[in-house]
Amino acid sequence: MSAADIPNKKSPLSPNQMSPKMRFLIPSPIVTRRTRTSSLSRSAADNPQKTGVIAEFCKKRGHGFITPDESPDRLFVHVSDVEGEYVPMAGDHVTYKECPIPPKRSKVQAVEVIITHLAPGTKHHRWEDPDG
Structure with a gap:
């Protein structure tokens, strides 16, 4: 089944304007704030609310990982779930809540992420700063 067979309200392109790579749609497993259901x-x-430390975060890719204080397992965090004016950097202390990831809901991701302490010795950028 291709994108031409599925009505897509999000794409302003007609199937004839799409590149061959765009014609096959695979649903994203990433649950963003926008796609999260109300439940x-x-x-x-x-x-x-839990606490942890940013293990890594890439503004360009739009996601990163948090190491919880009580566990060595890393949690996924999407850019849409980061609150505040600064882009998270490795070593930043954060608070967050956990949200189950569908369809099985056996794993969780971090949501409502707030930086509580900036990592010392690291230059922090604001979201509106150009990549650099």
Whole structure:
């Protein structure tokens, strides 16, 4: 099945204007703030706030990972779930809530991420700063 067979309200391109690579749509496994259902949002809001440290974050790719204080397992964080004016950097201390990742909901990702302490000795950029 190709994109021409599926009505896509998000794409302003007609199937004839799409490149061959764009014609096959695979749903993204990443749950962003925009695509999260209201029930998942409520579930995350009801979870306790936790703390951790940014292990890595790439503004260009739009995601990163948090190492929780109570576990060595890293949690995925999407750019849409980061609050505040600064781009997270490795070593920043954060608070977050956990949200289950569909379809099995056996894994969780970090949402409502707030930087509480900036990593010392690191130049922090604001979201509106050009990449550099």
